[in-house]
Amino acid sequence: MSKHIAIYVRVSSKTQDHRSQLPDLERWADSQDEPIKWYKDKASGKTMNRPGWNELESNIRSGKVSQVVVWRLDRLGRTASGLTSLFDELQIRKVNLVSIKDGLDLSTAAGRLMANVLASVAQYDNEVRSERQAAGIAKAKAQGKKWGGSKKGTRTKVTDDRIEIIRHMKEKGKPITAIAKAVGLSRPTIYGVLEQF
Template sequence: MPQHIAIYVRVSSKKQDTKSQEPDLKQWVTAFAGGVLVKWYRDQQSGKTMNRPGWNRLEAAVDAGKVSAVVVWRLDRLGRTASGLTALFDKLVTRRINLVSIKDGVDLSTPAGRLIANVLASVAAYENEVRAERIIAGQAVAKAAGKTWGGSVKGRQLKVTDEQIATIRRMQQEGANKTAMARATGLSRPTVYAVLHAYA
């Protein structure tokens, strides 16, 4: 049965494009495909689930024994849950299908590559959880400050960085007053109060 190299490209929404990924992937094909048939699979969908149209077609080809290697720009293009990525790695290794992640320097054909892949899968999952927590925290801060999500201008969200939050909490522990916290972080006093309330 003839096999092909599967090139998988994913962006999270229709507002994004794949221009940042494709040049590196095309260079890889030119340098390493070695005349093997190459097929491109694409998705415009979140990486929170592995149930995506393009990925489902690719996985069906994997299960049918039609794929010799899966190549991605970066591991987080495959997905952002550690459990989903680890299960995928195990499946590919069992079926003797290589996985190459260009930006991460991952190659599942080597023990070191498999180790790195699993570590990066955990990191990707962690970053996704942190991102979700930041969104929730930002919404809580906006609500506590008496603002609707979107801020004073339509489409603009209230932005409080992790560094500002950390500074406020540290200064609170040191007994600093709200005016000093606002001056140190460049935030308004109401926002400082909102941060303290959200993280109380």
């Protein structure tokens, strides 16, 4: 049976697109000799139950996949238990995992150690974000603040892709005003995002 490399791409919501992940993945794919199949999802990383992922998992279990490639490990999921059980299953089935941005390769001992550390970090980030949101909401309610006021559909969210762009632009030394304009968010929001890193 011929095997293929599975490239998995996920964004968290239907309003996001895969464009920020594709250039790196396409460059990586161009350097491979083995056949490649792309799997894509627009779904939360809090669950492993997603259409694209379910198809990929089925192909892994039927022995059709030689390795799984992602842009960053958090594209697979955001729970440590989900990711570590996935790492174990991939190793048992002799399927390698490559994460381009994390510089991760499960075929090495260092890569396996790093994968488990990153899985724990992904879960920690998720829990801290949830705690921060809950604390912020509680504080705002205690101060009598209410939500709303803008027209329906005009609220801009700080998505994973926007966070990546903010971090990248900041690393390149771009001013906060330019970053805010590029991602369509306010300067205080940009400062808030950068404080998390």
